[in-house]
Amino acid sequence: MARIIVVTSGKGGVGKTTTSAAIAMGLAKKGHKTAVIDFDVGLRNLDLILGCERRVVYDFVNVINDEATLNQALIKDKRCKDLFILPASQTRDKDALTKEGVGKVLDELAKTFKYIVCDSPAGIERGANLAMYFADDAFVITNPEVSSVRDSDRMLGILASKSRRAENGDEPIKEYLLLSRYDPKRVKLGEMLSVEDVQDILSLHLLGVIPESPSVLNASNSGTPVILDEESNAGQAYKDIVARYLGEDVPHRFIDEEKKGLFGRLFRS
Amino acid sequence: MPSNSKPIPLNSPAFEFKSGIVTTPVLNLFSADINVITHQLNEKIKQAPDFFTNSSLLIDLQALLEQELDIPLLVDAIRNAGMFPIGIRGGTKEQQQAANTLMLPGISAHSSSTHKPHTTENQVSRLPPVAEDTEKAVTTNIETTVIAQPIRSGQRIYAKGDLVIIAQVSSGAEIMAEGNIHVYGTLRGRALAGIPDNANARIFCSDLQAELVSIAGNYRVSEDIIEPERNAPVQIYLSKQAIIIQNT
Numbered sequence: 001m002a003r004i005i006v007v008t009s010g011k012g013g014v015g016k017t018t019t020s021a022a023i024a025m026g027l028a029k030k031g032h033k034t035a036v037i038d039f040d041v042g043l044r045n046l047d048l049i050l051g052c053e054r055r056v057v058y059d060f061v062n063v064i065n066d067e068a069t070l071n072q073a074l075i076k077d078k079r080c081k082d083l084f085i086l087p088a089s090q091t092r093d094k095d096a097l098t099k100e101g102v103g104k105v106l107d108e109l110a111k112t113f114k115y116i117v118c119d120s121p122a123g124i125e126r127g128a129n130l131a132m133y134f135a136d137d138a139f140v141i142t143n144p145e146v147s148s149v150r151d152s153d154r155m156l157g158i159l160a161s162k163s164r165r166a167e168n169g170d171e172p173i174k175e176y177l178l179l180s181r182y183d184p185k186r187v188k189l190g191e192m193l194s195v196e197d198v199q200d201i202l203s204l205h206l207l208g209v210i211p212e213s214p215s216v217l218n219a220s221n222s223g224t225p226v227i228l229d230e231e232s233n234a235g236q237a238y239k240d241i242v243a244r245y246l247g248e249d250v251p252h253r254f255i256d257e258e259k260k261g262l263f264g265r266l267f268r269s
Numbered sequence: 270m271p272s273n274s275k276p277i278p279l280n281s282p283a284f285e286f287k288s289g290i291v292t293t294p295v296l297n298l299f300s301a302d303i304n305v306i307t308h309q310l311n312e313k314i315k316q317a318p319d320f321f322t323n324s325s326l327l328i329d330l331q332a333l334l335e336q337e338l339d340i341p342l343l344v345d346a347i348r349n350a351g352m353f354p355i356g357i358r359g360g361t362k363e364q365q366q367a368a369n370t371l372m373l374p375g376i377s378a379h380s381s382s383t384h385k386p387h388t389t390e391n392q393v394s395r396l397p398p399v400a401e402d403t404e405k406a407v408t409t410n411i412e413t414t415v416i417a418q419p420i421r422s423g424q425r426i427y428a429k430g431d432l433v434i435i436a437q438v439s440s441g442a443e444i445m446a447e448g449n450i451h452v453y454g455t456l457r458g459r460a461l462a463g464i465p466d467n468a469n470a471r472i473f474c475s476d477l478q479a480e481l482v483s484i485a486g487n488y489r490v491s492e493d494i495i496e497p498e499r500n501a502p503v504q505i506y507l508s509k510q511a512i513i514i515q516n517t
Contacts, residue, residue: 150422153439157421201457203419203437 002110005117006135006173008159010151012122014143015180018216019238020119021049022227023139026242028083029227032114035074037105038088039131040121041096047087050077051223061089064101070108079228084113094127102130124158134164137174137245140204143181144193149201152177156202176207178241183212184257195255208241210234211254293355295327296347301338307346314350322351327376328368331359340367413448420444420458432462440480449473459483463507472505477514487512 007020017040024036038046041061047053052075058068063086070086077083086105089096109116120131132138138159142152159173160166166173179198186192199206215232219225227242229235233254240250300306314321326347330338338360347354357368358376365375414428415435422441426432432446435453442458444450450462452474463470463485470484477498480491482505489512498514505514 150439150441153422154441156419157424157439157442160418160421161424200455201439 002113003115003137004106004110004135005115005137005139006120006132007117007139007141008120008128008132008155009122009141009148010124010128010155011143011148014141014148015210015216016122016141017045017049017119018220018226019139019141019178019180019210020117021046021225022235022238023242023245024115024117025050025077025080025083025225026227026238027115027117027246028077028080030242030246031082033082033084033112034115034117035084035086035109035113036117036119037086037109037131038119039097039127040119041088041127042090042093043121044088044090046119047075047085048223049220050085050225052077052085052087053223056087059087059089060105061092061096063105064096064098070105094121094125097127097130099130099133103134106134124154128155129158129162132159132163132173135159135173136165137176139176139178139207140202141178141180142198142202144179144183144187144195144198146193149193149198153202156204175204176245177202177204178207178210180210181212182209182254184255188257206252207244208237209252209254210237210241291325293325293327294321294352295329295358297329297332298338299332301333301336303339303342303346306343307350310346310350314352318351324352325355326352327356327358328354328373329358330364333360335361338364340364341371344368344371344373414446419454422458427464440478446470461488462505468507470507473503473517474505475502477501477503477505482512482514484512489514 005023007016007023009016020036024034028034036046036050037060038044039060040046047056055075058073060073062068063070063073074084074086077085106116118131118135121127140152140155142148156175159175163173165171177199179195182195183192187194195206195209211233213232213234215229216226216234219229226232226234227238230239237254240253243250298306328343328347340357344354354373356374356376357365368375413431413433415433416426417435419436420426420434420438420442422439425443426445428446428448430446431448431451432444433451433453434444437454438444438452438456438458438460440457443461444452444458445461445464447464447467447470448462449470450460450472452460455476456474456479458479459481460472460474460479461483462472466485468485472482472484477494478500479494482489482494484505484507487507487510494514497516502517503514504517505512507513
């Protein structure tokens with residue numbers, strides 16, 4: 001049974017596409033056949049982050065409109081045989097997406113893939129709503145600042161009320177919190193919300209903290225998902241996140257500035 | 270010259286427009302049969318002629334759900350019964366037009382059960398009526414609505430009776446009840462109890478960080494909620510039109 005994961009946030013620029021690329025690659029590296037779909041029709045980015053922009057022929061909208069088959073549109077990653085990318089159309093807008101069309105594509109993907117990662121656009125409009133509508137799990141990305149937290153909260157409300165699972169009265173979407181661009185130094189100085197603050201506001205299960213890291217920008221520019229950069233903190237954080245999502249018991253890292261404080265913080269509550 | 274015959278200067282205002290609120294009987298129609306309406310209306314008026322005769326009357330067609338109804342006949346029947354129709358609410362476009370030709374204005378329709386008019390003197394501290402797209406909480410009876418999920422930013426909950434939330438209410442969320450509101454969690458959003466005019470309603474919460482609290486339209490905003498009531502378990506009630514927040 002395929003599992004549909006939506007990566008969402010409400011606010012823009014918090015790291016949805018970076019995260020989608022990283023966890024899709026992470027799941028594929030663990031040997032799970034994974035597809036990642038760019039729902040940001042009109043503002044296509046995922047192909048750049050994954051470094052396959054030169055191989056885009058057909059896109060998501062072509063498949064929805066039956067102008068291409070799914071196999072024609074899916075791009076196989078060169079680094080990992082289990083990762084496939086379905087890029088967005090750059091020339092269309094979000095109105096090209098229909099609930100029936102998206103449902104049809106997801107159903108077809110579900111036949112062969114274990115995980116389907118939906119990279120949601122920012123906002124709470126059509127693209128974002130369709131990205132989350134069919135989801136089983138939601139990765140809610142939040143930056144440690146109030147506007148991002150509030151937008152995530154709004155998104156959580158929509159996940160709980162407007163998804164297919166909510167409409168059918170099924171078990172609700174499983175929601176996970178990912179805190180990105182976290183800087184323990186600035187938290188200590190009171191310039192940034194802490195993990196506790198964010199969890200207090202959102203009351204959500206924390207899947208992982210991704211530290212602010214220059215390697216994220218480098219990875220984006222070079223078209224290599226940051227999870228492949230095993231030297232970087234951000235890459236390791238995403239690796240932990242994938243492992244935790246798959247049920248492994250991995251202790252949280254990157255929450256505190258120094259390692260010695262880590263365990264105290266972790267086991268305090 | 271006696272002062273009362275002094276001519277009024279031409280440039281001094283002879284009148285002013287103000288919005289005022291009057292109470293008037295509303296005739297909620299459930300039947301479109303003029304004969305039945307006429308008969309029952311006359312029967313009713315017979316019971317209390319002093320009350321009804323020469324009284325103004327608002328005709329409300331909302332419950333008829335756009336059934337056909339002869340407006341001139343209805344107006345005649347009401348006038349013959351001794352009352353003065355002053356306007357029409359609800360109904361189809363055609364019915365509204367028919368009323369207009371009889372010099373009866375259309376009054377904007379809203380659900381009278383949730384939006385009763387409020388008095389003008391408190392208007393400064395009153396809230397606009399609840400929007401129609403409110404997500405109504407599912408209630409089987411109008412006693413109490415219990416919700417165990419967090420109420421997220423942007424969500425709106427409306428309860429016909431009491432509302433009990435066993436989770437947090439996020440900032441940007443709005444919870445409303447015609448009765449009391451209980452929040453067993455942090456209240457960061459807006460809480461409006463006693464909608465529209467139940468001054469006896471109260472709000473109870475275990476951690477008050479609300480953006481706004483309101484009872485029967487009287488409200489207090491976050492800026493005016495300070496320590497020691499802030500971040501503390503409290504009850505909120507109305508006393509002489511003033512919001513009282515009390516630590517519990």
